[in-house]
Amino acid sequence: MSTTDIIRPTATGLMAKQSKPATRNMGQILRWLALFGGGVLMVMPIAYMISTSLKWPHEVYNVNLIPVEPTLDNYLYVLEDGRFYMWFINSGIIAIVTTISNLLFDSLVGYTLCKFKFPGRTIVFIAILSTLMIPTEMLVIPWYLMSQSFGWLDSYWGIMFPGLMTGFGTFLMKQFFETVPDDFIEAARIDGLNELQIWWTVAMPLVKPALAALAIFVFLGNWTAFLWPLIVTNSTEMYTIPVGLSGFGDEADVAWELIMTGAAISTIPTLIVFLIFQRFIIRGVVMAGLKG
Amino acid sequence: MNLYRNLTIKQKQIVWAWTFLAVPVVFYSVIRFYPTATAILISFQDWNLLGARAWAGFDNYMKLWNDPVFWKVFRNTFAYLLIGTPVSLVLSFVIAYHLDKVRFLHGFMRMMYFLPFMTSAVAMAWVWRWFYQAVPIGLFNNILASFGIAQIEFLNSTTNALPAVLAPAVWAGLGFQVIIFMAGIRAIPTSYYEAARIDGVGWWVVLTQITLPLLRPTIVFIVVFSSIGFLRIFDHVFNMTTNNPGGPLNATKPLVLMIYDTAFNSFNMGYAAAQTVVLFTILMIVSLIQLRLLRSN
Numbered sequence: 001m002s003t004t005d006i007i008r009p010t011a012t013g014l015m016a017k018q019s020k021p022a023t024r025n026m027g028q029i030l031r032w033l034a035l036f037g038g039g040v041l042m043v044m045p046i047a048y049m050i051s052t053s054l055k056w057p058h059e060v061y062n063v064n065l066i067p068v069e070p071t072l073d074n075y076l077y078v079l080e081d082g083r084f085y086m087w088f089i090n091s092g093i094i095a096i097v098t099t100i101s102n103l104l105f106d107s108l109v110g111y112t113l114c115k116f117k118f119p120g121r122t123i124v125f126i127a128i129l130s131t132l133m134i135p136t137e138m139l140v141i142p143w144y145l146m147s148q149s150f151g152w153l154d155s156y157w158g159i160m161f162p163g164l165m166t167g168f169g170t171f172l173m174k175q176f177f178e179t180v181p182d183d184f185i186e187a188a189r190i191d192g193l194n195e196l197q198i199w200w201t202v203a204m205p206l207v208k209p210a211l212a213a214l215a216i217f218v219f220l221g222n223w224t225a226f227l228w229p230l231i232v233t234n235s236t237e238m239y240t241i242p243v244g245l246s247g248f249g250d251e252a253d254v255a256w257e258l259i260m261t262g263a264a265i266s267t268i269p270t271l272i273v274f275l276i277f278q279r280f281i282i283r284g285v286v287m288a289g290l291k292g
Numbered sequence: 293m294n295l296y297r298n299l300t301i302k303q304k305q306i307v308w309a310w311t312f313l314a315v316p317v318v319f320y321s322v323i324r325f326y327p328t329a330t331a332i333l334i335s336f337q338d339w340n341l342l343g344a345r346a347w348a349g350f351d352n353y354m355k356l357w358n359d360p361v362f363w364k365v366f367r368n369t370f371a372y373l374l375i376g377t378p379v380s381l382v383l384s385f386v387i388a389y390h391l392d393k394v395r396f397l398h399g400f401m402r403m404m405y406f407l408p409f410m411t412s413a414v415a416m417a418w419v420w421r422w423f424y425q426a427v428p429i430g431l432f433n434n435i436l437a438s439f440g441i442a443q444i445e446f447l448n449s450t451t452n453a454l455p456a457v458l459a460p461a462v463w464a465g466l467g468f469q470v471i472i473f474m475a476g477i478r479a480i481p482t483s484y485y486e487a488a489r490i491d492g493v494g495w496w497v498v499l500t501q502i503t504l505p506l507l508r509p510t511i512v513f514i515v516v517f518s519s520i521g522f523l524r525i526f527d528h529v530f531n532m533t534t535n536n537p538g539g540p541l542n543a544t545k546p547l548v549l550m551i552y553d554t555a556f557n558s559f560n561m562g563y564a565a566a567q568t569v570v571l572f573t574i575l576m577i578v579s580l581i582q583l584r585l586l587r588s589n
Binding site: 028031032034035036038039040042043045046048049052061063105108109111112116117118119120121124127128131133134135137138139140141142143144145146161162164165167170195196199220223224226227231241242245246249250256259260262263264266267270271273274275278279282285286289290 | 315334414467468552565
């Protein structure tokens with residue numbers, strides 16, 4: 001009796017194993033194919049954008065993805081025009097300066113709120129956290145009035161100033177500084193480092209992954225920002241890439257190969273950065289998403 | 293310097309802390325809190341940027357209440373939210389659930405789904421706008437035509453335009469949600485699944501009794517995050533309808549576009565500020581409801 005009792009489940013297990021692999025493999029293959037098909041669809045708009053930017057005008061309305069006679073003519077035309085070059089530089093400067101400012105200030109504030117005991121700490125923390133609830137759209141009117149009275153309209157500073165620090169970044173960095181042991185900081189204090197040195201040489205190197213995640217978010221956010229740059233700029237020379245592209249699209253009207261070229265110029269840099277640092281960026285996005 | 297040396301360690305910490313916080317505190321006060329207060333103040337004023345500011349009480353809010361365009365815009369904004377959030381939630385979960393089980397070319401597949409997140413909304417709005425054009429220009433209608441299927445009016449139709457504008461917004465955000473869902477799925481201890489396997493439970497039970505309940509925090513995060521995004525939709529709408537922003541016949545106009553128009557085309561600052569206060573209130577209520585749902589279990 002006891003032997004059959006032990007054997008029976010094993011036997012059914014074996015039977016199940018014999019019948020299942022074929023269907024399970026089929027299921028796996030179907031799942032893979034469906035996911036791959038979906039992935040191809042996801043990439044399609046980007047692929048068509050790049051493909052069309054490499055087509056001659058007469059070929060634009062054909063649905064073939066691979067251009068029959070690829071050409072860089074559209075890129076030459078758009079770059080010779082000079083404006084995209086200008087907007088590209090503007091967007092680059094603004095995104096880089098804003099990213100550096102966020103890395104410095106958000107981490108300094110996050111660090112201070114995490115590692116110092118001082119009167120007013122809770123109030124400052126709650127105040128900064130509460131700015132996450134204020135939508136940019138509510139602030140653009142006062143920012144515009146402010147820029148108007150200080151003469152910041154149509155300048156780099158005018159485009160940048162609202163984003164130099166963010167509550168999101170501060171909160172993210174504070175979360176990560178929690179993982180830095182207080183003993184490290186105490187030890188550095190005993191070694192005679194001042195607080196600024198401790199932050200910069202002891203704490204900052206320990207949160208490098210978080211800094212990288214923050215840098216990605218801030219850079220991407222500012223590179224693609226549209227509403228505020230649209231409001232604050234009014235001369236072509238000061239446009240950022242998204243604002244310039246938006247106007248260019250209207251002006252080029254039906255020259256879709258040129259519009260796609262402009263769109264590609266604005267998208268390709270972030271795509272290249274992503275393809276190089278893929279693993280790293282995805283990890284950073286998860287970190288920022290879950291902790292922030 | 294002598295003064296500093298005479299301080300206790302505790303006092304020195306306070307000095308350092310406030311030195312570090314000085315610039316940020318000024319920044320947050322001047323660039324965040326003061327403008328918030330200003331926006332609320334202006335919402336009670338009648339002001340067209342050039343003229344004098346006059347106290348208007350609740351006039352702007354009354355005007356909004358009686359403005360048929362506002363109610364149209366209000367409905368549109370919630371249509372973006374109520375279609376966009378569930379669609380992207382379900383799609384991203386289904387993709388993440390299956391992608392998690394795929395080993396072959398896993399990294400490459402993940403990359404394909406994530407790539408759209410790295411694009412700029414303005415650029416992609418123009419790409420999709422091209423897709424939506426009529427024959428012989430637009431890709432979608434050309435493909436339909438090659439199969440002999442009737443043409444679809446996308447951006448020119450009052451019924452199709454809103455979903456057509458929403459599609460690229462969902463598309464662009466999907467990759468982020470998939471990645472977050474996958475991280476959530478990975479974080480579930482395998483012991484739960486092993487226990488389920490020993491009990492011989494089917495995949496559907498595992499999904500509904502183990503995976504989904506344990507993913508609750510992830511789901512709430514994604515719902516809150518994407519809801520806020522859809523309520524604030526602007527870049528896609530503006531760029532896909534530049535010839536007639538928010539058209540046809542305001543069929544795609546979201547609240548943020550109405551704010552932009554009122555403030556920077558009509559220069560009716562008071563009225564626009566009242567609209568921003570309404571947006572702020574909506575965002576606040578929607579986030580609070582969703583966070584309450586998280587806490588309830």
